[in-house]
Amino acid sequence: MHYKKFLIIIFSFLAVFCVDINYSLAEAAHNLIIIHTNDVHGRLKPVDYDNKQDVGGFAARAKLIKKIKSQNKNVLVLDAGDIAQGTLFFKFFNGVPDVKLMSEVGYDAAELGNHEFDKGVSGVEKMVESAKFPFLCSNIRFLNNSKLQKKIKPYIIKDYNGFKVAIIGIIANDLKTLISNSQNLEVLDSVEITKNIVKEINSKVDLIVVLSHSGFEEDIKIAKAVPEINVIVGGHSHTFLKKPYQVFHGKTSTLIVQDGEFGINIGDLDLKFENKNIEKYNYNLILVDGTDKDNVFEKKIAKLYRKIYLQSNQKIGEIKVSFEGEPSTRKQLNKYGALINHSIKEKCPEAEIVFLNGGGIRSKKPWKAGAITLADVFEVYPFENLIVVADVKGSDLKSVLETSSRYFPESNAGLLQSLGLEYDVNMKEAPQIFSEDGLKIIKEGNKVSNIKINGKPLENDKYYKIAMNDFIFNGGNCYSQFKNAKNVRKTNIFVQNAIIDYIKKNSPVSVEVEDKINLY
Known part of the structure; x- marks a missing residue:
């Protein structure tokens, strides 16, 4: 009996002691x-x-x-x-x-x-x-x-x-x-x-x-x-x-x-x-x-907004068709890319191909048919990029399209919205492999085939005149191939201004995606 009482006392003491320890830890x-x-x-x-x-x-x-x-x-x-x-x-x-x-x-x-x-x-x-x-x-x-x-x-x-x-x-x-x-x-x-x-x-x-x-x-x-x-x-x-x-x-x-x-x-x-x-x-x-x-x-x-309100809400033109429900510019071609590339093409009519990185198109608020303002343009394309025109060899163009296609069907900021192209992408073939910093191609891809420029098959040794923004021309989104370009003409035309001028000139604007990327 005394032994049981002793154990109860000991366990009671330990219980109190453990509570104190836990409390101290807390x-x-x-x-x-x-x-x-x-x-x-x-x-x-x-x-x-x-x-x-x-x-x-x-x-x-x-x-x-x-x-x-x-x-x-x-x-x-x-x-x-x-x-x-x-x-x-x-x-x-x-x-x-x-x-x-x-x-x-x-x-x-x-x-x-x-x-x-x-x-x-x-x-x-x-x-x-x-x-x-x-x-x-x-x-x-x-x-x-x-x-x-x-x-x-x-x-x-x-x-x-x-x-x-x-x-x-x-x-x-x-x-x-x-x-x-x-x-x-x-x-x-x-x-x-x-x-x-x-x-x-x-x-x-x-x-x-x-x-x-x-x-x-x-x-x-x-x-x-x-x-x-x-x-x-x-x-x-x-x-x-x-x-x-x-x-x-x-x-x-x-x-x-x-x-x-x-x-x-x-x-x-x-x-x-x-x-x-x-x-x-x-x-x-x-x-x-x-x-x-x-x-x-x-x-x-x-107070800040008042300083820009009058200019930003200035109507520059209209669009005939709504851009609602457009697929992501990082996953496939869409109307925003087509509109911007037509705007660049109008400034550079000599270009056979126009490129724009899909990640450059930013607005999450779709355009509805009707009035378009400066604010709408700057929200869709907020970057102050200049247009560059350059001659690119056919073999380099093929490599460029491999870079653009390497992440299909996943989202890719470097997916090129294009004008003047149709090509096939084999989802089962190996993609391009890059160095960790994205500056060098370690292994060329083999996903892209049947490339056509304005309906004609690609020739590897022929040079094609391409208009693009200076971001991708300078290697943005891993496009190192453009360093091999010839007859480079750096314009003083901002992409934003090209879009504004195109909408003003062609209002009401109607645009559809003309290029094709055939996935299989």
């Missing part, structure tokens, strides 16, 4: 909330998106972010790049108001995106200098601009009350194929750079976050290669992740988050962690109600 665990955006592309005002009206807009995002920050401690606010390019705001203001507004709402850091370079390195400088938060990027080197190199940090360490968080910035390894005038940039391998930084800082911090503008698939590779990473806040691929994607490393994992595009959502990741591992998390992908706005920010944005 107290020791740290909490952090990560609020994140990516690929906003200049959407300062609410948009209509995927049958939803008035979603997003900076004033509404700001209200949500301010509310979360006011109700919680230890909040980290991040953006994963491509902040401003995509609307008339960028054309007029070069992204400066965007980063100033982000500074006011309290962003802690942003990663450079490839579209931060759309106004050149000088455009990057303006945005970086206007921000009160640091821009990050660890794997890029500005070869002739040491001042900018110093301002863009490879990583930062945020010191919260009781714990430290490292945020490392990385950009896509193939950046040089995504931007123009990249000769003064060096892009280093993101995995190797991240490994080196993690080795340097791991003992100094409690949590490691990578802020990545590399795309979802690349983020998975990085997470697998560097298991010490706790969270990757991603961008570039415009991926909607309703919940974090987990890459497991035995008993631990890396969480990958991304909120889609255009600021219609913000991501809200609530973490509890200890001993460098995430013990528990909760995630919300919050749809931003564009009608529920912060009044202060709304007034600032309205």
Whole structure:
């Protein structure tokens, strides 16, 4: 009897002791909330998106972010790049108001995106200098601009009350194929750079976050290669992740988050962690109600908009047919591509073929039959590219089409919208293989055949006059073949202006897809 009482006392003591231990561990665990955006592309005002009206807009995002920050401690606010390019705001203001507004709402850091370079390195400088938060990027080197190199940090360490968080910035390894005038940039391998930084800082911090503008698939590779990473806040691929994607490393994992595009959502990741591992998390992908706005920010944005309203809403012409329901310009030929290529052809009638990269066509709001404004044109084609005309050898043209076709049937920003072509694509044949940086063809593809230029079969040794934008001519989207071109004529005609002139001259415009890509 006394023995049983003794055991009861001992077990009671142990139970209390265990509760105390668990309570102490719970107290020791740290909490952090990560609020994140990516690929906003200049959407300062609410948009209509995927049958939803008035979603997003900076004033509404700001209200949500301010509310979360006011109700919680230890909040980290991040953006994963491509902040401003995509609307008339960028054309007029070069992204400066965007980063100033982000500074006011309290962003802690942003990663450079490839579209931060759309106004050149000088455009990057303006945005970086206007921000009160640091821009990050660890794997890029500005070869002739040491001042900018110093301002863009490879990583930062945020010191919260009781714990430290490292945020490392990385950009896509193939950046040089995504931007123009990249000769003064060096892009280093993101995995190797991240490994080196993690080795340097791991003992100094409690949590490691990578802020990545590399795309979802690349983020998975990085997470697998560097298991010490706790969270990757991603961008570039415009991926909607309703919940974090987990890459497991035995008993631990890396969480990958991304909120889609255009600021219609913000991501809200609530973490509890200890001993460098995430013990528990909760995630919300919050749809931003564009009608529920912060009044202060709304007034600032309205003031900006008034400066461009009269010009941007100027009617330039009409279209006869609706562009609603058009297939993605990254998956197949469509009317937007046909319209733009006809616009280029009218400026360069000597061209036998016209090319446009599908990723250059951006608007998610389809054109309806009726009036077209300047704003409509700039939303569909926001890039300030010039038209180039060059003679390209038939064998190089075949290789160009292999590059364009290598991802079928998957989405591909480099898919060429064309004018003057018909060709077959064998889905079972091997595609082109590129180096990791996208600058070299390692192995030629064999998917494309039966190429016809304006009805006539391709001749490998013949030169064909091709009009295109300067982005793909300079190697964008992996089109290195154009470096072999002859009789290059760089016009002073912007693609945007060609579209405007074409609509004005031919209004009301009716356009259909004439080229054919035969998949089998």
